[in-house]
Amino acid sequence: MAQRGVRSLWRDFAKQPEGILGLSILILLIIATSIALTSLPPETFREWSNPTYWVRYPKTAEPAWVNFFSSSKQPEHLILQQPAVNEDVLGEFRRVTHSYTLDYSYDDFPNDINFNYFLNYGATPPQIELKVARPDGEIFSLGRTTAPSPPAQLAVYRFNGTISSAERILRNTVLQQSSKPNCPVSALNDTRANVLIFQVSCDKFDEGSRLLRGRYTFESSFFLFGLDDRVQKTELIIGGKVFGFMGTDDLGRDIWTGVLWGTPVALFIGITVSIFGTGIGLIYGVASGYFGGKTDEVMMRFSDIIISFPLLFLLIIIAVSTRMTLGLLIVILVVFGWPGLSKVTRSIALQLKTLPYVEASQLIGASSRWVMIRHLVPQITPYVIASVALSVPGPILTEAGLSFLGLGDPTLPTWGKILNDAYTFGAGARQLWWWIMPPGVMLALTAIAFVLIGNALDKVLNPKMRKL
Amino acid sequence: MGLGRFVVTRTLNLVLVLFAVLFLTLAFAGPATDNVLKRGVDVYVKNDIASLCDKRNPPSFCRDANLIKQQMEEIKQREIQNLGLNDPWWSPKRLGYSIFSLATLNLGESYFLRSYGGSNVVRDIILEALPKTILLFTTSTILSLIIGIFIGIRAARKPGGILDRFISTIGVASGTLPVWWVGIIAIVFFSYTLRIFPARATPLIPPTDPAYIPALLYHMTLPLLTITLLGFGSWAYLVRNLVIGIMQEDYITVAMAKGVPERGILYGHVLRSAAPPVITVVVLSLSGSLGGGLITEAVFDWPGMGRLFYTAIGGLDIPIIIGLTYVYTAIYLASIFIIDLLYGFFDPRVKAG
Numbered sequence: 001m002a003q004r005g006v007r008s009l010w011r012d013f014a015k016q017p018e019g020i021l022g023l024s025i026l027i028l029l030i031i032a033t034s035i036a037l038t039s040l041p042p043e044t045f046r047e048w049s050n051p052t053y054w055v056r057y058p059k060t061a062e063p064a065w066v067n068f069f070s071s072s073k074q075p076e077h078l079i080l081q082q083p084a085v086n087e088d089v090l091g092e093f094r095r096v097t098h099s100y101t102l103d104y105s106y107d108d109f110p111n112d113i114n115f116n117y118f119l120n121y122g123a124t125p126p127q128i129e130l131k132v133a134r135p136d137g138e139i140f141s142l143g144r145t146t147a148p149s150p151p152a153q154l155a156v157y158r159f160n161g162t163i164s165s166a167e168r169i170l171r172n173t174v175l176q177q178s179s180k181p182n183c184p185v186s187a188l189n190d191t192r193a194n195v196l197i198f199q200v201s202c203d204k205f206d207e208g209s210r211l212l213r214g215r216y217t218f219e220s221s222f223f224l225f226g227l228d229d230r231v232q233k234t235e236l237i238i239g240g241k242v243f244g245f246m247g248t249d250d251l252g253r254d255i256w257t258g259v260l261w262g263t264p265v266a267l268f269i270g271i272t273v274s275i276f277g278t279g280i281g282l283i284y285g286v287a288s289g290y291f292g293g294k295t296d297e298v299m300m301r302f303s304d305i306i307i308s309f310p311l312l313f314l315l316i317i318i319a320v321s322t323r324m325t326l327g328l329l330i331v332i333l334v335v336f337g338w339p340g341l342s343k344v345t346r347s348i349a350l351q352l353k354t355l356p357y358v359e360a361s362q363l364i365g366a367s368s369r370w371v372m373i374r375h376l377v378p379q380i381t382p383y384v385i386a387s388v389a390l391s392v393p394g395p396i397l398t399e400a401g402l403s404f405l406g407l408g409d410p411t412l413p414t415w416g417k418i419l420n421d422a423y424t425f426g427a428g429a430r431q432l433w434w435w436i437m438p439p440g441v442m443l444a445l446t447a448i449a450f451v452l453i454g455n456a457l458d459k460v461l462n463p464k465m466r467k468l
Numbered sequence: 469m470g471l472g473r474f475v476v477t478r479t480l481n482l483v484l485v486l487f488a489v490l491f492l493t494l495a496f497a498g499p500a501t502d503n504v505l506k507r508g509v510d511v512y513v514k515n516d517i518a519s520l521c522d523k524r525n526p527p528s529f530c531r532d533a534n535l536i537k538q539q540m541e542e543i544k545q546r547e548i549q550n551l552g553l554n555d556p557w558w559s560p561k562r563l564g565y566s567i568f569s570l571a572t573l574n575l576g577e578s579y580f581l582r583s584y585g586g587s588n589v590v591r592d593i594i595l596e597a598l599p600k601t602i603l604l605f606t607t608s609t610i611l612s613l614i615i616g617i618f619i620g621i622r623a624a625r626k627p628g629g630i631l632d633r634f635i636s637t638i639g640v641a642s643g644t645l646p647v648w649w650v651g652i653i654a655i656v657f658f659s660y661t662l663r664i665f666p667a668r669a670t671p672l673i674p675p676t677d678p679a680y681i682p683a684l685l686y687h688m689t690l691p692l693l694t695i696t697l698l699g700f701g702s703w704a705y706l707v708r709n710l711v712i713g714i715m716q717e718d719y720i721t722v723a724m725a726k727g728v729p730e731r732g733i734l735y736g737h738v739l740r741s742a743a744p745p746v747i748t749v750v751v752l753s754l755s756g757s758l759g760g761g762l763i764t765e766a767v768f769d770w771p772g773m774g775r776l777f778y779t780a781i782g783g784l785d786i787p788i789i790i791g792l793t794y795v796y797t798a799i800y801l802a803s804i805f806i807i808d809l810l811y812g813f814f815d816p817r818v819k820a821g
Contacts, residue, residue, distance in 0.1 A: 310800050
């Protein structure tokens with residue numbers, strides 16, 4: 001069987017529809033892994049459990065695509081970070097403008113508006129001004145401030161500030177500009193700045209929707225007085241109710257990002273444990289069967305002991321008393337994961353070692369190690385290839401269960417961890433389906449993919465099964 | 469090796485693993501337990517001194533902060549001595565005592581969890597939860613076994629037929645789904661959307677009420693349905709594989725040639741040969757589902773050992789955690805032991821190999 005080439009193995013495998021299905025799912029998972037590793041910012045992985053990293057994101061937002069299935073379009077949460085930049089030199093100082101243009105065509109007002117800026121400056125603090133040009137031609141000033149004076153001894157002072165619709169000052173400024181002679185304050189029943197900015201002027205209140213749709217331009221101007229002063233970065237966040245491909249959780253974390261990051265973590269756990277466990281089981285079983293006698297007896301008793309350990313409880317005890325890390329988890333899963341296979345490989349080795357060519361090799365004086373590595377292991381390998389695939393889901397599901405109990409590696413974005421968060425935040429009772437479904441579906445898909453591939457391999461490599 | 473020796477090695481294995489697990493449990497939880505106990509002593513001593521000094525005629529040392537400190541340290545050392553905390557957890561005296569008291573189910577008192585009767589003895593709390601776990605998981609295993617055997621045999625009659633392919637798919641898919649996740653989905657759908665079943669499986673009335681048992685059974689429906697529906701697929705798939713494998717044996721062909729009717733072959737010859745592996749998987753999955761049901765129970769809020777474990781983990785109630793680990797391990801090992809013995813009786817090759 002070992003002589004059969006990879007090509008003929010693949011031909012047989014391709015005839016198994018379940019194997020092809022499993023392989024297709026696996027390819028999707030590998031694509032998800034490569035998207036996560038190449039295009040997601042690494043901070044989203046490191047800072048997954050740090051709520052301050054996620055403040056720019058909306059809390060508990062539905063996926064953006066629910067708008068396709070709904071008659072009213074919920075405002076999408078917009079994080080704009082690529083402004084049109086312009087710089088003028090006006091005598092003593094420079095004026096840098098960052099302007100953001102957006103088409104607002106939703107059926108509801110934004111939740112809030114935040115403008116963040118990051119400045120470097122020397123002795124004279126810059127001035128900041130924010131304006132918005134509305135589709136109806138009106139221009140609202142959203143405030144003018146001066147950055148704080150730097151502590152005297154610093155050459156370069158870094159400052160980041162925010163202009164937010166939640167501030168009372170901004171609200172009053174906008175309220176003053178919205179109320180005109182024909183438009184008293186009393187006529188405006190909702191006086192939040194984020195509503196006023198996106199509302200038609202009040203003489204048009206009777207013409208249907210109060211929401212003013214169209215093109216808005218937010219223009220920020222920075223007046224810089226030092227030659228080395230810089231506007232490092234600005235960002236405009238229009239707070240909405242829907243966001244991204246899979247929405248966000250209660251802390252504002254993007255579920256899609258978390259689910260994508262969960263893929264490499266899960267595959268890493270599953271495949272590492274499976275390969276090391278199978279390798280140890282293969283060699284252990286072969287050695288036990290080959291040496292036989294007392295050695296065999298002792299080795300099999302030892303594997304019996306390992307196999308009867310209640311692994312989940314051991315993991316719980318360890319996690320409760322020390323801090324669980326990914327590495328520790330993998331080591332424990334490998335240490336307790338190999339004995340099942342060693343029984344199988346031992347019984348095959350028992351049969352193989354009586355074959356004439358093995359005895360011949362022994363008679364010429366080959367060492368036990370040589371016989372095992374050159375004659376026994378290559379013969380047995382095909383039998384265990386299927387079990388490599390079949391033992392991938394176990395560790396992944398164990399990790400998920402442990403993380404769901406809140407006992408996994410607390411920093412990693414894993415599917416079990418996301419489900420644990422969903423459970424503790426009561427996502428079930430609140431029917432936040434976009435928080436519960438994706439991680440579980442990914443878990444199920446991963447497990448099914450490897451079981452399908454393993455079963456197909458088993459049928460290809462183990463002829464007795466092929467009749468089934 | 470004879471059957472006697474087989475039983476002896478199995479028993480030795482059982483005892484060895486049990487002690488190894490207990491030792492590891494104490495090794496990992498021991499230091500944590502010590503810290504918790506010492507912190508408890510601190511609180512106790514502080515309260516003690518405070519109540520002494522709050523009296524109308526406080527003892528003389530209450531006037532001097534240094535004297536108070538000295539007094540506290542003295543009481544603390546005495547308490548630590550009394551509790552045996554001055555020896556480390558691995559000292560032979562404490563280790564021996566801990567393992568002995570675990571083995572005799574003398575599990576001490578919980579930190580904060582209570583039984584319904586208000587007892588804080590770990591044994592009472594666990595023994596109260598144990599029957600409920602057994603009720604849910606034994607019922608669901610038996611139900612899914614019956615459905616599984618029935619459907620598995622039907623599927624095996626026509627290998628490659630529609631039912632067969634359907635069962636194979638269901639068997640693979642449902643066997644790999646995490647039950648607790650499906651449980652969450654089931655609760656969202658049946659309890660919150662359709663409002664058919666209660667979302668929490670713990671009845672609101674106390675266990676002393678005569679209406680408790682029907683209420684408990686009603687609350688059991690959703691978890692029972694979920695576990696059974698997820699379970700029967702794998703059973704059917706297992707039975708199907710076994711039956712198809714046995715159907716290819718020569719003695720079945722002979723029986724067919726003799727003209728034994730199909731039902732007679734299936735239920736007479738095939739099922740009899742398939743029984744030992746099925747029994748193995750039944751016992752293993754019974755004990756396995758107890759452990760795997762830990763998270764499922766927590767999700768459904770079923771008042772068994774799993775939820776108790778979950779609550780104990782949440783509050784770091786170490787005596788309960790150690791006690792439950794011991795009980796689960798004992799059940800698990802006992803079932804492995806029973807399977808080994810059954811196999812030893814049924815299959816002569818086991819004794820030889």
